[in-house]
Amino acid sequence: MRVLMRDLLGQSLRELRVSADLTLRDVSSSARVSLGYLSEIERGHKEASSELLNAICTALDVPLGDVLRSVAERADAAANVTPLPVPGARAA
Amino acid sequence: MRVLMRDLLGQSLRELRVSADLTLRDVSSSARVSLGYLSEIERGHKEASSELLNAICTALDVPLGDVLRSVAERADAAANVTPLPVPGARAA
Numbered sequence: 001m002r003v004l005m006r007d008l009l010g011q012s013l014r015e016l017r018v019s020a021d022l023t024l025r026d027v028s029s030s031a032r033v034s035l036g037y038l039s040e041i042e043r044g045h046k047e048a049s050s051e052l053l054n055a056i057c058t059a060l061d062v063p064l065g066d067v068l069r070s071v072a073e074r075a076d077a078a079a080n081v082t083p084l085p086v087p088g089a090r091a092a
Numbered sequence: 093m094r095v096l097m098r099d100l101l102g103q104s105l106r107e108l109r110v111s112a113d114l115t116l117r118d119v120s121s122s123a124r125v126s127l128g129y130l131s132e133i134e135r136g137h138k139e140a141s142s143e144l145l146n147a148i149c150t151a152l153d154v155p156l157g158d159v160l161r162s163v164a165e166r167a168d169a170a171a172n173v174t175p176l177p178v179p180g181a182r183a184a
Contacts, residue, residue: 002146003146003156005145005156005160006142047141050096050139051096054095054097063167063168063171064095064097064164064167065164065165065167065168065171066164068097069161069164071160072158075155075160079155079156
């Protein structure tokens with residue numbers, strides 16, 4: 001399994017923030033996390049602690065359950081990706 | 093929001109392990125994590141890194157998306173808990 005939770009979570013958090021028309025600065029300020037760290041989380045470069053995840057959910061006004069379902073859907077999609085056949089490649 | 097992702101995740105991972113009739117030792121061995129650390133994760137005392145979460149999912153033979161949906165349901169249930177009225181307490 002090559003898909004990482006922190007990558008999927010970062011994508012979901014960024015998407016939710018953009019949908020809510022909030023800037024990194026808005027969320028960083030209300031969740032009391034540095035802008036750089038929040039950006040690293042959104043890019044999947046850092047793991048968010050459970051406490052920080054709660055603070056971000058509160059800043060986004062989205063329940064934790066909704067965020068996790070969004071991440072679960074991404075995980076499903078990633079797991080179901082079938083690589084396209086490469087023309088000329090030998091079958092495995 | 094007082095519910096912590098690591099608590100809910102630990103509960104889900106433990107439930108899935110027990111349903112699969114696996115011991116801590118089984119999962120610790122196939123996920124290559126120490127038994128003590130795995131136990132701490134199941135009790136919600138430690139955060140699991142994304143890599144370790146994948147290893148545990150593989151050991152349990154459960155897709156990441158399924159684990160996250162189970163955690164999301166716990167988060168919903170926890171968020172919907174309405175404290176019982178305390179007799180004699182003043183209304184807020």
